[in-house]
Amino acid sequence: MNSSSPVAAFGSTTQHAHLKKEVFFSKGGWLIPARERALIDSISSGAATYGEVMPAGILRLLEMLSLDGSSTFCDLGSGIGRVALSAAMHSRAAGVVGLELSDSRLEQAEAAAEVLSGLGVPLRPTRFVSANLATCDLEAVAGATHYFMCSTAFGAALCRSLAERLSRCPSLQVLVTSRPLPPQPYLLKVGQIDGVEYSWIANGLAHVYVKSWASAPPAVLARFLCRDGVCWAPPAGPAEGAWRRGFVFGDDLLAVAPAAGQ
Ligand SMILES: C[S@@+](CC[C@H](N)C(=O)[O-])C[C@H]1O[C@@H](n2cnc3c(N)ncnc32)[C@H](O)[C@@H]1O
Numbered sequence: 001m002n003s004s005s006p007v008a009a010f011g012s013t014t015q016h017a018h019l020k021k022e023v024f025f026s027k028g029g030w031l032i033p034a035r036e037r038a039l040i041d042s043i044s045s046g047a048a049t050y051g052e053v054m055p056a057g058i059l060r061l062l063e064m065l066s067l068d069g070s071s072t073f074c075d076l077g078s079g080i081g082r083v084a085l086s087a088a089m090h091s092r093a094a095g096v097v098g099l100e101l102s103d104s105r106l107e108q109a110e111a112a113a114e115v116l117s118g119l120g121v122p123l124r125p126t127r128f129v130s131a132n133l134a135t136c137d138l139e140a141v142a143g144a145t146h147y148f149m150c151s152t153a154f155g156a157a158l159c160r161s162l163a164e165r166l167s168r169c170p171s172l173q174v175l176v177t178s179r180p181l182p183p184q185p186y187l188l189k190v191g192q193i194d195g196v197e198y199s200w201i202a203n204g205l206a207h208v209y210v211k212s213w214a215s216a217p218p219a220v221l222a223r224f225l226c227r228d229g230v231c232w233a234p235p236a237g238p239a240e241g242a243w244r245r246g247f248v249f250g251d252d253l254l255a256v257a258p259a260a261g262q
Contacts, residue, residue: 032050040102043132051200052079052150052198053082053178053197055082055086056197057196057197057206058086058087058090059086060196061148062090062091065219066219067091067093069093069094070094070145071093071145072094072096072142072144072145073087073091073097073144073148074098074138074146074148075098075099075147076147076148076149076162077100077133077149077154078098078106078109078128079098079109079150080105080108081110081112081128082112084096084097084098084109085112085123088113088124089116089121092124095124096124096125097126097144098128099129100129100131101131101132106128109128110128129141133149134161138162138165138169139170143171145174146173147166147176148176148177149162149177150178150198151177154179159181160182163181164186166186166187167186172211173215174208174209174210174216174217175187175208176208178196178198179207180207188209188212190208190209190210190216190220190221190224191208191223191224192206193208213234232244
């Protein structure tokens with residue numbers, strides 16, 4: 001069984017079987033009171049629709065993000081908490097935050113965190129916060145470096161507003177979304193990850209945005225700009241029009257040169 005297998009990731013012991021049942025394969029996220037559904041739909045144009053990143057997809061995203069002790073991870077619309085709790089279990093992030101408008105989903109996420117803690121599963125410090133993504137102060141409620149949103153059912157206006165407000169967050173380094181952002185001038189797309197499993201598609205994409213090339217975390221840039229020891233550097237400014245090519249050995253950059261033909 002390879003390491004990206006959900007079963008390998010979440011274990012095969014009785015404890016983890018219990019975990020999967022209680023936390024990750026709960027049907028509860030799909031069923032919320034009509035009052036909550038109406039509230040969320042009115043704010044986010046249909047966003048009460050539920051869907052999830054599957055365990056293997058979560059691990060693929062976490063691998064790309066390379067969270068460490070300087071990172072805070074936030075799931076925007078955290079549902080019953082599976083992405084946030086997976087980050088809490090499987091990353092080295094300093095903290096994990098889930099923001100969610102549905103009280104019943106929030107309660108389930110909190111209950112899942114308690115189940116995990118009760119079973120002695122080590123978790124990075126995690127909190128679930130009741131927040132409306134359309135209006136909340138993201139820096140104040142999350143203050144995260146790395147954000148994820150399973151945004152497939154979010155309206156364009158909500159996604160554009162989130163991009164605009166995230167771009168003003170001093171802490172933001174990376175945003176990963178299940179759907180490309182609508183046209184917007186606030187965040188820069190650096191690449192996309194394929195093979196991400198969602199509850200509605202086995203081989204989906206995740207789209208990766210940063211504020212600028214200069215502020216993007218090296219681990220994320222390396223994922224998209226380096227292959228076989230060769231890295232491509234974007235122009236440092238408008239005057240320097242061409243991408244450059246660099247050769248790396250371990251962490252050392254050996255040479256940077258204009259790309260052939262430029
Ligand atoms: C597609 S689900 C994703 C759940 C989780 N992130 C995952 O991938 O497993 C989207 C979640 O966003 C929440 N949501 C939608 N609009 C929201 C809003 N304006 N503020 C906060 N949460 C919202 C929904 O209630 C739902 O739980």
